[in-house]
Amino acid sequence: MSDTGGDGQALLRVKEVGATSVVCPMVTPTNYTVWSLHMKVVLRIHKAWTVIDQGTDWNNENDYLAMGLLYQEIPESLIMQIGDVESSKAIWDAIKAQHIGVDQVKEAHLQTLSFEFYWLRMNESETINSFSRKLFGISSKSATLGCVIDESKLVKKFLKSLP
Known part of the structure; x- marks a missing residue:
């Protein structure tokens, strides 16, 4: 493509089109x-x-x-x-x-796990191992769905939930 400059000479404008790869x-x-x-x-x-x-x-x-x-x-x-x-x-x-x-199903599962985590309490007849498995089970399921529960939050929950 060419244009004419003010002095009558042709000015060339080149538009380069390279090989573009879009992945x-x-x-x-x-x-x-x-x-x-x-x-x-x-x-x-x-x-x-x-x-x-x-x-x-x-x-x-x-x-x-x-x-x-x-x-x-x-x-x-x-x-x-x-x-x-x-x-x-x-x-x-x-x-x-x-x-x-x-995504909506995932969010519903996360809300259910959050509810379970909030209401989880250790029963008097329950062992510490059994209770900790429940607590870390909820944590593991939540992490699988993309929501990691902080370790400090787990420790606080564990200590507050003891009978």
């Missing part, structure tokens, strides 16, 4: 939030986010591009669950519904 993460049962943020960026890079974010003009070519990018990065089992959808927006919503539901 997309695979969605898993535990990485939806990070995956969705990453995919939004990738879809925007490829000018395909407009078909998921309906606030902009819809373009069928972009929809197919977005669908192709999404299908590359979801496991076959999820593709089979989604079925033969007609738009990338439908794929996105199906993935979101599946993974947000998992």
Whole structure:
């Protein structure tokens, strides 16, 4: 592309397009939030986010591009669950519904464990080993769900719960 400078000579403006590689993460049962943020960026890079974010003009070519990018990065089992959808927006919503539901179940389990931890008390007939197994069992389940209970909190709970 060339422009003419003030002295009549041609000025060249060169737009270099290098080989760019965008790596997309695979969605898993535990990485939806990070995956969705990453995919939004990738879809925007490829000018395909407009078909998921309906606030902009819809373009069928972009929809197919977005669908192709999404299908590359979801496991076959999820593709089979989604079925033969007609738009990338439908794929996105199906993935979101599946993974947000998992997050809600996880949060419910954490609330239940928190309730158990709060109300846990050692019975007079219970051994210290038995009680400590219950206490650390709750702690272990909570850590598995992503919420680590501080050691100091466990020690305080243990001491306050003794008969």
